[in-house]
Amino acid sequence: MRYRKVDTRVWNDAKFRALADDDKLVFLLLLTHPGMTALGALPSHANGLAHMLKWSPKRFGEALGGVLENGLAEYDEDEGLICLPNFLKYNPPENPNVVKAWVSCADMLPECDLKSRTLSRAYKSLLSRPKSFAEAFVQQFGKPLPQMLPNRMPNQEQEPEPEQEQEPEPKDSAPERKNLAHTREREQPNVMLMSMAEVKEHLQETGALADDEFGGL
Numbered sequence: 001m002r003y004r005k006v007d008t009r010v011w012n013d014a015k016f017r018a019l020a021d022d023d024k025l026v027f028l029l030l031l032t033h034p035g036m037t038a039l040g041a042l043p044s045h046a047n048g049l050a051h052m053l054k055w056s057p058k059r060f061g062e063a064l065g066g067v068l069e070n071g072l073a074e075y076d077e078d079e080g081l082i083c084l085p086n087f088l089k090y091n092p093p094e095n096p097n098v099v100k101a102w103v104s105c106a107d108m109l110p111e112c113d114l115k116s117r118t119l120s121r122a123y124k125s126l127l128s129r130p131k132s133f134a135e136a137f138v139q140q141f142g143k144p145l146p147q148m149l150p151n152r153m154p155n156q157e158q159e160p161e162p163e164q165e166q167e168p169e170p171k172d173s174a175p176e177r178k179n180l181a182h183t184r185e186r187e188q189p190n191v192m193l194m195s196m197a198e199v200k201e202h203l204q205e206t207g208a209l210a211d212d213e214f215g216g217l
Contacts, residue, residue: 006031007090015070022059023066029053030073030082037105038098040087041118045080074117079110083118088125096136099126103140120144 006028010016019027029049036042050060067073074083093099102122109115123144126133 004032004036004091015072018070019066019072020063022063023070025053026060026063027067027072030067030084031087036084036087037108038091038093039102039105039109039118039122040084040091041105041109041115042082043080043109044082046075046077074114076110076112076114079112079114081110081112081114083114085121088122092125092129093133096132099133099136100140102137106141116144 016024016027026049029052030036030042033042033044033049035044046061046064047057049064050057053060055063064073064075068075071085074085075081093102106115106119109118119141123134123137123141126137
């Protein structure tokens with residue numbers, strides 16, 4: 001990408017102004033690097049960029065760390081990819097044909113999570129533009145998956161809900177009443193086998209007969 005916009009308001013940006021002098025130079029190097037693509041992604045390793053400034057890898061690494069800590073860049077050290085999250089905010093595509101040309105830029109980037117996030121970010125930047133911009137992106141790349149929130153914890157296990165204590169089922173009292181009735185029936189004497197004196201005594205014990213009743217038996 002030979003031409004890009006460098007907004008002069010960068011000097012008013014709080015994050016940029018908070019950078020050390022070496023950090024500012026590294027950020028401007030990334031922004032204006034000849035290999036920076038239209039997607040705001042640069043396929044490169046820190047050591048190669050340090051050589052451009054004739055710095056030691058340690059000095060460049062410390063300066064790059066300041067840029068990363070302030071959220072002005074993202075870096076996949078293993079794959080060799082550096083991205084500027086706000087690049088398309090200041091260098092948006094002028095028409096849908098430019099969006100279609102992004103596919104050649106994407107081919108230059110190593111396959112990794114940072115590349116996927118960069119493409120998702122690029123698609124999101126088109127949603128506020130005319131519909132033809134997003135359609136051009138989908139024609140070339142397909143619709144990307146929604147970008148995951150950085151503070152989201154995937155596969156978080158939910159705590160099991162405490163089991164509710166079940167009240168004991170009330171016992172059926174009908175069998176008890178039935179057994180009690182049977183017991184009482186067994187305890188009830190057979191008056192047909194008693195003598196008159198025993199009948200009288202039994203009736204008096206149960207309260208069914210007063211002492212002066214039963215015809216003087």
